[in-house]
Amino acid sequence: MSNEPAVRRYRPEDRPALDDICVRTGHAGGDAREVYPDHGLLSTIFAAPYAELEPELTFVLDDGTGRAVGYVLGTADTPRFAAAFRTEWLPRVAARYPAPAGPPSTPTEEMLALLHDPERMVVPELADHPAHLHIDLLPEWQHRGFGRALMHRFLDELHGRGVPAVHLTMATANVAARAFYDRLGFRELAVPHPDTVTVLGRPTERTPPERAPGPLGRSARPATS
Template identity: 70%
Template sequence: MTSTATATVRPYRPEDAAALDDICVRTGHNGQDSRPHYTDPGVLPATFAAPYAHLEPGLTFVLDDGAGHAVGYVLGTADTPRFAADFRTRWLPAVAGRYPAPAGTPGSPDEVIAQLLHRPERMVVPELAAYPAHLHIDLLPEWQGRGHGRALMHTFLRALREQGVPAVHLVMATANTPARAFYDRLGFHAIDVPSFGADTAALGRGTDADPKTSG
């Protein structure tokens, strides 16, 4: 378990579920609050947070503020192809009714995310095969820039190493420049994925060493 000041990184507990959803919503628009941009921003945690806690609770960690409240998280999977398959069969049926797939080309931000929700196979990208794990990490704004992100990443990478996973990747919006600077400091490097547009970047790193710089 990793501690930073009064906050502590600890394993996810089921009672953290609502907080995970809230963190995802409040950081879901290029690191900013998504609520002004979505009719139902709940589609974001249904796609990018809750399925990981449900399907991979052993790789879900939260930043506890010292009073039992989750104010950040890191979550992911050790095996992206397996996770995509489980997402299809075990997660999507539970949320598809609330967030139906768009009938055609997405016409709103909500439909853009709903389309991603209904296409879990998008996670399986040949260029990322050497980085079988992937992750998502988010912190509420007031908890950023104090070393907590590094502590979360340290914990996640250690858990992957213990499972024998050699490398991890993430996919991010290129517009989120503060996040890119954070990942660069933690040793992530760009991975060329020709199918990604200019607004999307893939980054990866090995799990053999812990982040050494603050973030």
Template identity: 65%
Template sequence: MRPEPRIRPYRPTDRAGVAAVCVLTALDGGDSRERYPDEELMPSLFAAPYCHLEPELAFVLDDGSGRAVGYVVGTADTRRFVKDFRETWIPRVARRYPEPVTEPRDPGEEMIRLLHTPERMILPELDAYPAHLHIDLLPDYQRRGFGRKLMETFLAALADRGVPAVHLGMVTANTAARAFYDRLGFHEIPVPDPGPLTYLGRSTAAAG
């Protein structure tokens, strides 16, 4: 009998699995490899720094065999995270991804520019939602309730730390993700000139 998928805390041995999930979901919820051929790039922005800087808030969906097929990662304090990202994370990856000195010429270089500007995460409109998160699941594990369980696990961990609210930024074009967040009680946070993103937030308190 095949073991049931389960949610558990992140382990250092999950690094490659989490990175693979990130790569396969990083382009509006789909495979990003054609646009970003360097398979370390997207995880270096959106998954690995959280696992390194705040592993206690990283959780994976284990397929039952030890393989990560989904995850939720984040921070309890965005302003502190940005400081740690600048001081600790960027030096770890700067040799592979040096800071650009010219305007980006392709999507990969645009992402490297984002990597070197973590202060973009600090917006005054989000101060009432100090935590933020990223959540991704492989397609075969979507629409089965695992995303909700991952989110509930993360929200409970934040609540245990006394964090009142959380936000996330999502690509506005990803309508399936927006429907998922709406079902979980997230609401839109107005932000001037948000670009391609929509910002959503909610309390960490359990719904109902």
């Protein structure tokens, strides 16, 4: 086994690490474990279903010992994924995470409402950006070029499949993440959304000025997750 960090495909044994990364970066980029008592909730919405339903589009940053310390995951076809979330994923988790009985009144209930509404992912104005993604790294692995390496792996995979463009939704308050996405060529998309979130998108094809990263962790420009 290599002692060097490397981006690789997801393996089923990475699932606990995905859950941990997701909750430790789930509060506008910060640790959400104090916000959500069930530390598996965020991953059940934003990470695990992608690893289970589309593992071929799930990549992790391996720290060199086999441990995943970051990930990028998503789907090439958002409407198709939302349908699979409804019919295949939600029945697996609904007993543990039932829908709130009324309007959400706590952070957990807000997340449960999202879990039970996968159709929210299908936005007509995003039809020309059919893919979407989520990317997260543990804090100690940020600002070292690894986020850029993960993103390039995902974009190249989408481009190789003929997917023209990808979008993501981020917490508007996460200014560090926004700076990272801006450097990677993501631009704000004019779609309806609450002020608390921002929707960004870009083509999957790399533009000429966008150089491939050098040795992992030594990219030409600084990056964050």
